[in-house]
Amino acid sequence: MIPLVLPSAVKIVEVGPRDGLQNESKHVSSADKISLIERLAAAGLSQIEMTAFVSPRQIPALADANEVAAGVCKLPGVEYSALVPNLQGYEAASKAGVTSCALFLSASETHCQKNINKSVAQALESFQAVSQRARADGNRLRAYISTVFGCPYEGEVPIAKTIDIARSLLALGVEEISLGDTTGMGTPLQVARYLAELFAELPPERFACHFHDTRGTALVNSLIALQSGVKIFDTSIGGLGGCPYAPGATGNLATDDLVYLLTSMGIETGVKLAELTAITSWICQEVLQIEIPSRYAKAKLAELTRKDLVTITP
Amino acid sequence: MIPLVLPSAVKIVEVGPRDGLQNESKHVSSADKISLIERLAAAGLSQIEMTAFVSPRQIPALADANEVAAGVCKLPGVEYSALVPNLQGYEAASKAGVTSCALFLSASETHCQKNINKSVAQALESFQAVSQRARADGNRLRAYISTVFGCPYEGEVPIAKTIDIARSLLALGVEEISLGDTTGMGTPLQVARYLAELFAELPPERFACHFHDTRGTALVNSLIALQSGVKIFDTSIGGLGGCPYAPGATGNLATDDLVYLLTSMGIETGVKLAELTAITSWICQEVLQIEIPSRYAKAKLAELTRKDLVTITP
Numbered sequence: 001m002i003p004l005v006l007p008s009a010v011k012i013v014e015v016g017p018r019d020g021l022q023n024e025s026k027h028v029s030s031a032d033k034i035s036l037i038e039r040l041a042a043a044g045l046s047q048i049e050m051t052a053f054v055s056p057r058q059i060p061a062l063a064d065a066n067e068v069a070a071g072v073c074k075l076p077g078v079e080y081s082a083l084v085p086n087l088q089g090y091e092a093a094s095k096a097g098v099t100s101c102a103l104f105l106s107a108s109e110t111h112c113q114k115n116i117n118k119s120v121a122q123a124l125e126s127f128q129a130v131s132q133r134a135r136a137d138g139n140r141l142r143a144y145i146s147t148v149f150g151c152p153y154e155g156e157v158p159i160a161k162t163i164d165i166a167r168s169l170l171a172l173g174v175e176e177i178s179l180g181d182t183t184g185m186g187t188p189l190q191v192a193r194y195l196a197e198l199f200a201e202l203p204p205e206r207f208a209c210h211f212h213d214t215r216g217t218a219l220v221n222s223l224i225a226l227q228s229g230v231k232i233f234d235t236s237i238g239g240l241g242g243c244p245y246a247p248g249a250t251g252n253l254a255t256d257d258l259v260y261l262l263t264s265m266g267i268e269t270g271v272k273l274a275e276l277t278a279i280t281s282w283i284c285q286e287v288l289q290i291e292i293p294s295r296y297a298k299a300k301l302a303e304l305t306r307k308d309l310v311t312i313t314p
Numbered sequence: 315m316i317p318l319v320l321p322s323a324v325k326i327v328e329v330g331p332r333d334g335l336q337n338e339s340k341h342v343s344s345a346d347k348i349s350l351i352e353r354l355a356a357a358g359l360s361q362i363e364m365t366a367f368v369s370p371r372q373i374p375a376l377a378d379a380n381e382v383a384a385g386v387c388k389l390p391g392v393e394y395s396a397l398v399p400n401l402q403g404y405e406a407a408s409k410a411g412v413t414s415c416a417l418f419l420s421a422s423e424t425h426c427q428k429n430i431n432k433s434v435a436q437a438l439e440s441f442q443a444v445s446q447r448a449r450a451d452g453n454r455l456r457a458y459i460s461t462v463f464g465c466p467y468e469g470e471v472p473i474a475k476t477i478d479i480a481r482s483l484l485a486l487g488v489e490e491i492s493l494g495d496t497t498g499m500g501t502p503l504q505v506a507r508y509l510a511e512l513f514a515e516l517p518p519e520r521f522a523c524h525f526h527d528t529r530g531t532a533l534v535n536s537l538i539a540l541q542s543g544v545k546i547f548d549t550s551i552g553g554l555g556g557c558p559y560a561p562g563a564t565g566n567l568a569t570d571d572l573v574y575l576l577t578s579m580g581i582e583t584g585v586k587l588a589e590l591t592a593i594t595s596w597i598c599q600e601v602l603q604i605e606i607p608s609r610y611a612k613a614k615l616a617e618l619t620r621k622d623l624v625t626i627t628p
Contacts, residue, residue: 001510002541003317004503184613187578188537189318196315216571216609217578220533223502227316257530264501264531295530299498 005227009268011047013178013208013234014040014255016283017068018049018083020240022059024288030067032287036279037068040237041075043275045255049102052083053092069096081142085116087129094137101134103127103174104144107161108151111182115146120161124168131172142176143169144210149194149221150185159194163201170206177207178234181221184214184251188224195228208232211253213239213293218253219261226267233258238280239293254294256280277301319541323582325361327492327522327548328354328569330597331382332363332397334554336373338602344381346601350593351382354551355389357589359569363416366397367406383410395456399430401443408451415448417441417488418458421476422465425496429460434475438482445486456490457483458524463508463535464499473508477515484520491521492548495535498528498565502538509542522546525567527553527607532567533575540581547572552594553607568608570594591615 017037021028037050050072056063069082081100082093093101105123106112112120127143134141147154148162166177179198191209198207209225209232211218222233239254259271280297284290292298331351335342351364364386370377383396395414396407407415419437420426426434441457448455461468462476480491493512505523512521523539523546525532536547553568573585594611598604606612 002319002506002538004506005316187575189579192316192318213609214613215574216533216568217575219530220537220575223534223537224316254530260529261501261531261534265503295527299528 006265006267007226007231008266009231009270010226010262011208011232012045012255012259012269012271013047013049013232014045014237015049015210015234015252016040016237016240016255018052018062019234019252020236020238022052022061023241024061026288026290028061028287030064030071032283033064033068034071034073036237036283036287037072037080039275039279039282041078041080043279044269044271046077046270047079047081049081049083050098052085053089053096053098054083054085066092066096069093069098079140081140083144084130086126087133090130090133094133094139098139099137100140100142101130102142102144102178103130103169104146105165106146106151106182107165108147108154108157110153111147111151114153120165124165124172127169127172127174131174135173141172141174142178143174144178144180145169146180146182148179148186149181149190150183152183152185159197162194163198166198166202166207170202175206176232178210178232179207180210181212181218184212184217186211186221187217188220191221191224192228195225195230199229204229205231208234210234212251213253213257214251219257222253222258222261235259237276238284238297240283240288251293254280254297256294256297256300260296277304320579320581321540321545322580323545323584324540324576325522325546326359326569326573326583326585327361327363327546328359328551329363329524329548329566330354330551330554330569332366332376333548333566334550334552336366336375337555338375340602340604342375342601344378344385346597347378347382348385350551350597350601351386351394353589353593353596355392355394357593358583358585360391360584361393361395363395363397364412366399367403367410367412368397368399380406380410383407383412393454395454397458398444400440401447404444404447408447408453412453413451414454414456415444416456416458416492417444417483418460419479420460420465420496421479422461422468422471424467425461425465428467434479438479438486441483441486441488445488449487455486455488456492457488458492458494459483460494460496462493462500463495463504464497466497466499473511476508477512480512480516480521484516489520490546492524492546493521494524495526495532498526498531500525500535501531502534505535505538506542509539509544513543518543519545522548524548526565527567527571528565533571536567536572536575549573551590552598552611554597554602565607568594568611570608570611570614574610591618
């Protein structure tokens with residue numbers, strides 16, 4: 001039999017409330033966002049990115065970051081985080097009681113400039129103040145590196161760029177780095193090669209993979225990443241969150257699809273799959289009224305009559 | 315780096331014209347079916363299942379099997395096959411000039427009974443006459459075993475059942491056996507285990523895998539099958555062909571998605587990906603007017619303006 005080296009447990013970082021909802025054109029009430037986060041925690045997700053403290057002009061859908069972050073009834077043992085672009089964002093998050101923040105930049109210069117209006121060096125420079133403040137506050141920092149496995153403007157991005165950036169982020173005190181395949185350009189052999197080069201230099205336990213399913217490769221890449229030593233994966237409930245560069249294209253890897261795959265392989269996630277399906281049905285069909293992107297959830301819901309669904313009342 | 319043992323080339327068996335269209339409620343003209351088959355051959359597909367010679371009451375969408383099979387302008391080096399349930403179907407196909415036929419049965423008794431109204435033993439018995447005739451005619455026989463990786467009625471199906479059936483089929487002179495994951499229940503470790511047991515007994519080069527993407531696992535299972543020694547995969551253009559047991563659920567693995575994955579790993583298929591995208595756009599958007607199931611094609615078409623599309627005039 002082919003040798004598969006797999007971990008016994010994996011941490012899922014649920015990014016749906018932020019990454020999934022940030023591009024939604026339909027208005028979602030703060031109450032529904034809070035309910036989504038509380039249901040996700042009740043389903044067993046131990047790290048949830050709730051919202052982003054960014055300019056409401058940039059992301060109007062998350063303009064209620066304060067209400068959402070402060071309004072969530074927090075479960076013990078669950079990490080509730082928020083995306084912050086800079087010190088100002090960090091301070092706003094902190095004021096709203098958030099103790100875990102996530103910074104972001106890109107591995108490719110063009111994407112970095114277009115996405116955050118800074119060069120990679122300028123972004124890293126600007127993170128220093130946030131890092132000092134977070135250390136003083138005893139707060140946790142995560143960072144996203146976008147376009148690690150390909151850039152829509154520059155094409156292939158050498159992994160050396162990511163290694164340099166990751167080294168700087170770790171030196172700044174960032175605890176967890178998420179490697180983003182922002183427009184779903186990663187392919188299995190590339191992921192294997194990139195992760196082998198990265199983990200020859202830096203410790204695998206500090207890295208998460210954040211795959212997009214734009215070209216259908218998110219689960220294959222996840223399997224390769226698992227075998228390469230990655231034990232943290234970012235996913236979005238139901239597969240919420242398209243890719244802004246390709247309208248109609250599939251976006252975030254669905255929490256449902258990854259948890260189903262991991263569970264089938266005996267890998268522990270702590271997440272209850274039946275409850276994920278109930279949440280996906282609620283957020284996609286009732287709240288957003290969109291077709292469910294997750295293939296697992298779509299198949300499961302076709303099998304079930306509504307009364308069979310697990311209902312979670314947080 | 316993790317060890318990946320992959321073949322240098324893979325044969326794709328395109329089943330879209332039969333498996334993809336058999337459940338379509340929209341009427342597709344014989345001329346469009348013929349055009350689809352001719353375009354697929356021109357795109358580099360070397361084995362194409364054109365239609366099924368079954369009772370028009372059972373599959374009304376393929377009632378024009380004669381016109382389609384006889385009407386296709388055949389390219390040299392391409393194998394054009396048809397599904398046949400029994401000797402009567404074989405004779406009809408043969409009369410229409412078809413020199414390659416595919417039989418079918420299921421690994422699970424319940425599915426076999428419900429699908430073809432015969433037990434596994436009765437089905438194998440009935441194949442004997444077809445096999446004798448095919449041998450006399452010098453025609454090629456393929457066979458599908460459905461529900462190999464799980465049955466919607468019986469759940470898990472032991473691989474020993476499939477091994478027994480496959481042994482009988484090979485003894486009958488069947489040249490290629492396709493292992494069907496009919497409702498997409500297969501998962502990676504199971505596929506690895508099942509194929510290891512099967513290939514300990516029977517030669518891998520005689521087997522194809524036919525994965526369904528119902529729960530999103532078709533590409534992951536394909537990667538595992540590739541590593542297990544499978545070099546033949548059945549796929550459907552654009553991902554046509556839902557699963558009749560779960561309305562709205564995703565069905566056949568898309569030719570586009572598998573060819574994209576294989577190409578990214580340097581595995582030769584002989585298929586031109588850009589031309590697949592053009593065919594998918596035509597059959598899904600123009601002919602059937604449905605949303606494209608293939609994630610690769612959906613992403614690619616979102617990137618392209620229509621004038622960039624390769625046009626294939628067979």
